[in-house]
Amino acid sequence: MAVVKVSPYMRAEKPLMWLCEKDSSAPRLLPVAVGEFEAAAIQMHLGGEKPLRPISYDLFATLMEELHVPVRRVVIHSVEGQVFHAAAVVESDGRLREVDCRPSDGVALALRSQASIFVSAELLDQAGIRASQGDGVEEAISKFYELEPQILGQRREQESLALPDPAQMSSPQIPDPLADLEHRLEQAVICEEYEEAAQIRDEIERVKSSGS
Amino acid sequence: MVEMEVHRVQVSSRAYHRVVLRAKQGESSLHIVIGPSEARAIALGHKQQESPRPLSYDMAVGLLREAGAQIQHVAITDLQDGIYYAEIHVTGSDGDDRVVDSRPSDAIALALRWQAPIFAAEAVLEEDESDWDEEDEANGNDLLELTEPSEGSVSMEELLADAQQDLTETQMLEKRLRQAVAEEAYEEAARLRDRLATLND
Numbered sequence: 001m002a003v004v005k006v007s008p009y010m011r012a013e014k015p016l017m018w019l020c021e022k023d024s025s026a027p028r029l030l031p032v033a034v035g036e037f038e039a040a041a042i043q044m045h046l047g048g049e050k051p052l053r054p055i056s057y058d059l060f061a062t063l064m065e066e067l068h069v070p071v072r073r074v075v076i077h078s079v080e081g082q083v084f085h086a087a088a089v090v091e092s093d094g095r096l097r098e099v100d101c102r103p104s105d106g107v108a109l110a111l112r113s114q115a116s117i118f119v120s121a122e123l124l125d126q127a128g129i130r131a132s133q134g135d136g137v138e139e140a141i142s143k144f145y146e147l148e149p150q151i152l153g154q155r156r157e158q159e160s161l162a163l164p165d166p167a168q169m170s171s172p173q174i175p176d177p178l179a180d181l182e183h184r185l186e187q188a189v190i191c192e193e194y195e196e197a198a199q200i201r202d203e204i205e206r207v208k209s210s211g212s
Numbered sequence: 213m214v215e216m217e218v219h220r221v222q223v224s225s226r227a228y229h230r231v232v233l234r235a236k237q238g239e240s241s242l243h244i245v246i247g248p249s250e251a252r253a254i255a256l257g258h259k260q261q262e263s264p265r266p267l268s269y270d271m272a273v274g275l276l277r278e279a280g281a282q283i284q285h286v287a288i289t290d291l292q293d294g295i296y297y298a299e300i301h302v303t304g305s306d307g308d309d310r311v312v313d314s315r316p317s318d319a320i321a322l323a324l325r326w327q328a329p330i331f332a333a334e335a336v337l338e339e340d341e342s343d344w345d346e347e348d349e350a351n352g353n354d355l356l357e358l359t360e361p362s363e364g365s366v367s368m369e370e371l372l373a374d375a376q377q378d379l380t381e382t383q384m385l386e387k388r389l390r391q392a393v394a395e396e397a398y399e400e401a402a403r404l405r406d407r408l409a410t411l412n413d
Contacts, residue, residue: 035249037247037248037249038268051376052295052376052377053295053297053315053376053377053378054313054314054315054318055315055318055376056250056268056269056272056318057268059272059300059312059314059315059318060268060271060272060275062312062313063272063275063276063281063300063302063312064275064279066302066304066310066312067276067279067281067302067304067305067310068304068306069275069278069279069281069304071275083265088271088274088275090275090278090279092278092279092280092305093280093305097278098278099271099274099275099277099278100266100271100274101266101268101271101274102265102266102268102271105266105267105268105271106271108268109271189393189398192401192405194393194398194399194401194402194405195398195399195402197396197398197401198398198399198402201396201398
């Protein structure tokens with residue numbers, strides 16, 4: 001399996017880690033709910049980000065490498081209720097040994113150890129999602145979210161927040177009653193007079209809302 | 213090197229967590245600002261409680277056991293630009309010793325689960341900081357109740373950025389102050405400025 005993506009952080013929902021069947025003409029997907037930190041750690045690796053200091057999984061991967069005990073694979077083997085169970089498999093003294101783990105921990109470690117990720121065939125039959133014919137992986141994932149309008153609504157909300165506020169893009173040629181306030185705000189911040197800054201900020205808000 | 217023990221793990225209302233180490237003998241201490249999941253893992257390890265599901269550190273302990281390795285000790289060795297550095301000293305099944313670079317939070321969380329000693333270099337130790345403890349006492353919650361980050365507005369990026377390095381309190385407060393100013397949260401900025409001033413006295 002390959003890790004495709006980790007869905008964005010959502011307020012009410014846990015992030016989902018999406019695994020995708022490798023080397024298949026009609027790959028199946030397995031979404032696994034994971035914790036925020038584990039999701040962030042996986043996303044970080046997928047995004048090619050290098051942390052300034054090793055995070056926990058970097059440390060674990062380095063420890064095993066230094067000890068010459070390679071992590072061979074991580075297997076997500078079963079689900080009980082909502083809880084998935086996994087095991088990390090290491091090779092020590094020529095023998096394979098298993099350690100129980102959460103799927104997120106296992107995957108975050110596997111990605112950093114160049115280990116393969118497996119899902120048991122039984123589990124994939126049980127909990128996997130098959131993309132409709134002709135759909136790519138991305139389409140299949142977005143279709144999944146369309147079935148979850150609540151989640152999608154929250155995503156839209158977050159996206160709209162990221163858009164620039166049109167009010168702030170108004171033309172600068174018009175004599176600006178805000179300029180003086182903005183200048184005073186800047187001064188207050190420089191002088192670390194944050195109580196005053198708070199008042200000026202509120203004043204700016206009032207001017208903006210009455211002016212538009 | 214001075215042998216240390218975990219005195220306690222503290223969390224305040226603004227997802228600001230730290231671990232307090234005390235010298236086993238003597239007065240010196242060490243306050244390190246750490247990420248929320250690391251704080252939780254250290255609190256569980258400190259109280260020798262098991263998490264309902266194995267945490268990443270429990271996986272690491274399992275991996276080390278299967279590897280026939282031994283954690284000899286961990287040490288907080290350095291402080292540079294407000295970031296603490298640590299080492300894990302581990303012996304493999306071949307009998308050779310290795311030293312692996314680590315964040316102090318990871319080193320402490322592993323040491324507690326392995327019952328390995330925790331050391332700190334004299335150079336990183338602090339004099340007693342008693343005026344801080346009172347306020348934190350008031351804000352302190354039991355970390356074991358904290359299962360997930362409580363503030364809904366914290367993004368994944370922020371969680372990750374905060375958890376990446378183990379900082380000094382001054383460094384963390386300055387970072388928070390810059391963030392507060394950028395977000396025009398000036399009431400918060402004023403509070404942080406005052407706490408920084410107390411700390412720098």
